[in-house]
Amino acid sequence: MRSPLGIVVTIQVFQSQNCSCSSKQNINMSQTENFKQQMSEGYTFDGPVIKIGAAMLEGEVQTGSIVNLPVKMFNRHGLIAGATGTGKTKTVQILAEQLSELGIPSMLIDIKGDLSGVAKPGEANPKLSERHTKIGIEDFAPGESPIEFLTISSEPGVKMRATVHEFGPVLFAKILGLNDTQTGIYSVIFKYCTDNDLQLLDFSDVKEALKFSMSDEGNAEIAKEYGKISPSSIGVILRQLAALEEQGAQTFFGEPSFEVHDLMKTRGGKGVVNILRVTDIQSKPKFFSTFMLQLLAEMYETLPEEGDIEKPKFVMFIDEAHLIFSKDTPKVLAEQLEVMVRLIRSKGVGIFFITQNPADIDDSVLGQLGLKIQHALRAFTAKDRKAIKAAAQNYPETDFYNVEQMITELGIGEAFVTALSEKGNPTPLAHTYMRAPKSRMGVLEQSEMDAIINEDVSGLIGKYKEDVDPESASEKLKAKMQAYEDKQNEAEEAKEQEKLQKEQEKIEDKRAKEEAKEQAKSDDQKSDVMGKVGKEVGKGFLNAAIGFGLRAAGVKTRRRKFF
Ligand SMILES: Nc1ncnc2c1ncn2[C@@H]1O[C@H](COP(=O)(O)OP(=O)(O)OP(=O)(O)O)[C@@H](O)[C@H]1O
Numbered sequence: 001m002r003s004p005l006g007i008v009v010t011i012q013v014f015q016s017q018n019c020s021c022s023s024k025q026n027i028n029m030s031q032t033e034n035f036k037q038q039m040s041e042g043y044t045f046d047g048p049v050i051k052i053g054a055a056m057l058e059g060e061v062q063t064g065s066i067v068n069l070p071v072k073m074f075n076r077h078g079l080i081a082g083a084t085g086t087g088k089t090k091t092v093q094i095l096a097e098q099l100s101e102l103g104i105p106s107m108l109i110d111i112k113g114d115l116s117g118v119a120k121p122g123e124a125n126p127k128l129s130e131r132h133t134k135i136g137i138e139d140f141a142p143g144e145s146p147i148e149f150l151t152i153s154s155e156p157g158v159k160m161r162a163t164v165h166e167f168g169p170v171l172f173a174k175i176l177g178l179n180d181t182q183t184g185i186y187s188v189i190f191k192y193c194t195d196n197d198l199q200l201l202d203f204s205d206v207k208e209a210l211k212f213s214m215s216d217e218g219n220a221e222i223a224k225e226y227g228k229i230s231p232s233s234i235g236v237i238l239r240q241l242a243a244l245e246e247q248g249a250q251t252f253f254g255e256p257s258f259e260v261h262d263l264m265k266t267r268g269g270k271g272v273v274n275i276l277r278v279t280d281i282q283s284k285p286k287f288f289s290t291f292m293l294q295l296l297a298e299m300y301e302t303l304p305e306e307g308d309i310e311k312p313k314f315v316m317f318i319d320e321a322h323l324i325f326s327k328d329t330p331k332v333l334a335e336q337l338e339v340m341v342r343l344i345r346s347k348g349v350g351i352f353f354i355t356q357n358p359a360d361i362d363d364s365v366l367g368q369l370g371l372k373i374q375h376a377l378r379a380f381t382a383k384d385r386k387a388i389k390a391a392a393q394n395y396p397e398t399d400f401y402n403v404e405q406m407i408t409e410l411g412i413g414e415a416f417v418t419a420l421s422e423k424g425n426p427t428p429l430a431h432t433y434m435r436a437p438k439s440r441m442g443v444l445e446q447s448e449m450d451a452i453i454n455e456d457v458s459g460l461i462g463k464y465k466e467d468v469d470p471e472s473a474s475e476k477l478k479a480k481m482q483a484y485e486d487k488q489n490e491a492e493e494a495k496e497q498e499k500l501q502k503e504q505e506k507i508e509d510k511r512a513k514e515e516a517k518e519q520a521k522s523d524d525q526k527s528d529v530m531g532k533v534g535k536e537v538g539k540g541f542l543n544a545a546i547g548f549g550l551r552a553a554g555v556k557t558r559r560r561k562f563f
């Protein structure tokens with residue numbers, strides 16, 4: 001036994017072996033009092049708190065032994081784990097709505113689409129009243145939180161986008177899973193684009209930039225300033241881009257890019273609960289991790305350093321968190337996420353991972369989580385039992401519970417809880433009977449969701465609705481390639497023209513020569529003919545003259561017939 005109070009318990013239990021029944025009761029009483037005292041000391045804080053339920057001992061709810069979580073430590077992150085149907089989603093709801101009441105906005109990554117109930121008040125019923133009476137909550141009143149629906153797909157809501165430029169070359173290369181050489185090449189292309197005022201906003205910009213750098217002219221132009229880059233490596237980058245495109249990531253990249261300040265709004269003094277519905281993301285772990293990483297990176301970059309805060313600025317709850325650390329997530333991406341989780345707390349941002357099995361979360365991340373809410377785990381296989389043993393060892397030692405055994409026996413809406421005190425020390429482990437959310441436990445009707453979306457109270461749906469496609473790298477590079485092509489065509493045409501001209505001249509020359517030759521020949525022939533004709537004509541005259549002379553002299557001559 002660790003604590004001095006624990007030692008007292010041991011002595012009393014030892015003494016109890018020889019005692020009467022009434023003193024046994026006293027001992028149990030004192031054990032209970034001791035427990036209550038520990039809980040009270042461990043869960044009373046100076047600053048604002050979130051009430052999540054009452055502590056239990058030996059299966060009994062200790063009415064009034066309230067388990068409070070100090071919001072000051074919510075930027076030290078948390079884990080909500082438990083088998084299916086054990087109460088994780090309701091716990092998220094409880095935390096988000098109380099953060100909202102304290103004016104702290106949050107974001108729920110809603111993978112199953114079961115968190116929309118936050119927007120409407122719940123209904124008081126006898127079962128809930130009984131739960132709250134047991135806990136010691138007398139003032140339960142149903143209520144709702146201001147909400148905003150967000151989307152990164154075609155679902156309705158505030159469209160969250162980011163530009164490729166905002167990712168920067170290193171992060172984008174990591175998302176594409178590029179090796180060092182390919183990352184270097186992509187960085188060169190990125191630099192070329194930045195230096196030449198070619199904005200990389202969406203997928204088509206990156207594609208065009210890669211195609212340009214593969215072309216003879218583009219490759220040569222980039223080589224002049226930044227050194228030669230291999231076209232075959234660029235081909236690999238293009239293929240990786242296509243793989244990310246297949247997961248629908250292109251809808252996420254572009255303008256207008258989402259401003260993280262729009263997540264951190266309050267309405268009527270309450271923090272807005274932003275619900276990002278990503279029900280179709282399960283099959284797209286790479287895209288999901290990409291999105292998460294970008295959002296965290298953007299927050300890290302945008303938000304000021306907070307130092308020691310009284311309450312967090314923003315809390316993010318990631319349901320089905322195993323998706324971002326799945327085996328399909330590139331290792332380097334998971335590593336980057338781990339770094340981001342570590343850094344972002346100084347900006348006053350807390351991240352809560354929700355998962356069925358805590359073993360799904362990387363140890364490096366698990367070690368950073370200050371608040372742990374462990375609902376029941378189920379042991380079906382040897383592997384499950386091993387995971388439960390490991391999970392039990394991650395909790396502070398306790399005199400009151402056999403954690404490993406009890407973890408499989410916790411009731412629905414119960415959990416083992418340990419948080420960080422305002423001084424940063426772990427609070428005693430508390431088997432907690434959780435309160436119910438004030439908001440609706442079920443999901444909204446479609447018509448209720450439509451009404452919220454159509455109303456667009458914040459105006460954010462309108463703000464981010466239209467895709468904007470300004471003149472960026474894609475258009476400029478296409479024009480550049482066209483200009484190259486035109487220039488090349490012109491040059492080729494001029495060459496062709498010159499060739500034709502020469503050919504023409506040759507032909508004309510030849511023709512002229514032939515004509516001259518012909519002429520000469522025909523001239524010769526003419527003079528020949530003329531000569532002959534002259535001779536003939538001469539002969540005719542002569543003959544005629546001779547014939548006339550002879551006939552005149554009385555000599556008979558034979559006349560030609562044709563004369
Ligand atoms: N704090 C609570 N107060 C009252 N009822 C609760 C509470 N927690 C859980 N329940 C009951 O248990 C049901 C299941 O809880 P929940 O949906 O939170 O489970 P889950 O762990 O998120 O399950 P899954 O892994 O399937 O998403 C709820 O519909 C509700 O009836």
Ligand SMILES: [Mg+2]
Binds near residue numbers: 088089090112114
């Ligand atoms: Mg759930």
